[in-house]
Amino acid sequence: MEKEVHRVGPVKGELRVPSDKSISHRSIIITSMASGTSSVRNFLRAGDTLTTLNVYRKLGVKIEEDGDVLKVHGVGTTGFTEPDDILDMGNSGTTTRLTMGVLAGQKFFSVMTGDESLRKRPMGRVAKPLSQMNAIIDGREGGNLLPISVRGTGLKGIEFFNKKASAQVKSALLLAGLNAEGETVVQEPFRSRDHTEKMLRAMGADIQIEGGSPYVVSIRKAEKLNPVDIDVPADPSSAAFFAAAAVMIPGSELLLKDVLINPTRDGFFRKLKEMGADIQYMNTREKIGEPVADILVRYSPGLKGVRITGEDVPSMVDEIPIFAMVATQAEGETVITGAAELRVKESDRIKAVVENLRRVGVQVEELEDGMIIKGPQKIKGGSVDSMKDHRIAMAFSILGLISQEGIKIKDADCAYISYPEFYEHLQSVLQK
Numbered sequence: 064m065e066k067e068v069h070r071v072g073p074v075k076g077e078l079r080v081p082s083d084k085s086i087s088h089r090s091i092i093i094t095s096m097a098s099g100t101s102s103v104r105n106f107l108r109a110g111d112t113l114t115t116l117n118v119y120r121k122l123g124v125k126i127e128e129d130g131d132v133l134k135v136h137g138v139g140t141t142g143f144t145e146p147d148d149i150l151d152m153g154n155s156g157t158t159t160r161l162t163m164g165v166l167a168g169q170k171f172f173s174v175m176t177g178d179e180s181l182r183k184r185p186m187g188r189v190a191k192p193l194s195q196m197n198a199i200i201d202g203r204e205g206g207n208l209l210p211i212s213v214r215g216t217g218l219k220g221i222e223f224f225n226k227k228a229s230a231q232v233k234s235a236l237l238l239a240g241l242n243a244e245g246e247t248v249v250q251e252p253f254r255s256r257d258h259t260e261k262m263l264r265a266m267g268a269d270i271q272i273e274g275g276s277p278y279v280v281s282i283r284k285a286e287k288l289n290p291v292d293i294d295v296p297a298d299p300s301s302a303a304f305f306a307a308a309a310v311m312i313p314g315s316e317l318l319l320k321d322v323l324i325n326p327t328r329d330g331f332f333r334k335l336k337e338m339g340a341d342i343q344y345m346n347t348r349e350k351i352g353e354p355v356a357d358i359l360v361r362y363s364p365g366l367k368g369v370r371i372t373g374e375d376v377p378s379m380v381d382e383i384p385i386f387a388m389v390a391t392q393a394e395g396e397t398v399i400t401g402a403a404e405l406r407v408k409e410s411d412r413i414k415a416v417v418e419n420l421r422r423v424g425v426q427v428e429e430l431e432d433g434m435i436i437k438g439p440q441k442i443k444g445g446s447v448d449s450m451k452d453h454r455i456a457m458a459f460s461i462l463g464l465i466s467q468e469g470i471k472i473k474d475a476d477c478a479y480i481s482y483p484e485f486y487e488h489l490q491s492v493l494q495k
């Protein structure tokens with residue numbers, strides 16, 4: 064489905080964007096490994112997280128829907144059942160990689176596949192260390208590409224350096240570590256999102272964390288995990304789109320409610336502040352171990368270009384596309400480097416951003432691991448291709464709001480992967 068977004072007046076009011084995707088995935092995957100029933104309030108109902116729900120049901124986990132609460136009846140760390148068919152992971156890298164870690168410790172056979180985008184994404188980063196832990200994993204290109212099969216075994220712990228600071232790799236190894244003899248240690252150059260560690264600790268796992276850079280997490284085999292009650296806050300990656308709109312459109316003032324501001328996730332908001340944006344965290348509080356705030360964002364003229372380096376990337380990895388849209392309106396140069404991981408997301412996001420920016424009249428220099436944008440530039444408008452990537456579709460929709468002639472977005476409905484209500488929410492904050 065194509066969408067066309069035009070220049071508009073200010074965005075105003077309050078908005079609670081949908082719940083966090085990363086925590087929602089984990090609220091099923093990890094609680095499925097508990098001994099007992101966990102409850103999950105405010106679970107994100109979107110393409111990717113519904114994939115997780117279906118997959119864990121196929122692995123024998125009973126998940127009941129009781130109003131707006133999910134009841135996950137955990138089966139214990141080794142209690143999953145062999146699926147009788149291929150597991151469909153849809154578009155979801157998180158479901159696939161974390162589940163590989165879970166399946167590595169289950170003594171049965173399973174096969175996973177996914178959509179056209181997911182079948183191109185590298186899984187060797189998880190398959191290789193899991194194989195070193197003794198799991199038997201195979202797939203196209205020597206186990207790098209879906210379809211992938213896993214035959215779980217008795218695992219042994221390893222020490223692993225997570226060079227790309229991938230939270231998915233770290234999480235897969237920690238979940239496998241719950242079923243491994245000895246200690247499983249993951250080191251990363253910069254701390255990636257730490258929801259898995261937080262949840263495992265809350266569930267009583269034997270997990271040690273040494274902060275700083277490098278960041279080191281170690282885990283030991285768990286006899287049992289306790290169930291937990293989870294209340295999922297709003298997703299900062301979804302809030303970023305509306306914050307960007309408010310910052311760029313004169314007269315805007317928007318209150319984004321109940322947003323997760325975990326420092327491994329709020330890099331986008333911190334960078335915008337560094338550029339001079341008017342962003343305030345209000346009513347900061349804690350929600351089941353995670354920091355949460357209402358974020359007040361106002362129109363911010365005179366933004367200044369900034370640098371993004373490898374160290375900044377993990378805490379804003381999914382926000383780089385929308386960040387690039389804001390950079391077109393900042394004075395001076397914004398240089399993004401150290402972001403090569405973007406090339407292996409739901410689409411090649413460096414290419415998708417650069418090519419689509421050029422289509423709407425923006426000059427941008429492509430780098431192997433990022434891009435350079437000199438601003439401020441006028442956004443003429445035109446047609447872009449979302450490449451069926453939800454974050455590209457939403458980023459260019461927001462850019463359409465400040466374009467001269469409007470932006471048409473091909474396959475805009477892919478927003479449902481993380482944010483099914485995106486276009487309705489956009490309508491609701493636009494002034495009539």
Ligand code: S3P
Pocket residue numbers: 084085086088157228229230231232234255256380381404
């Ligand atoms: C995620 C981790 C990130 C992020 C993805 C969600 C997670 O990927 O891009 O959208 O929930 O663990 P990497 O871990 O591959 O960087």
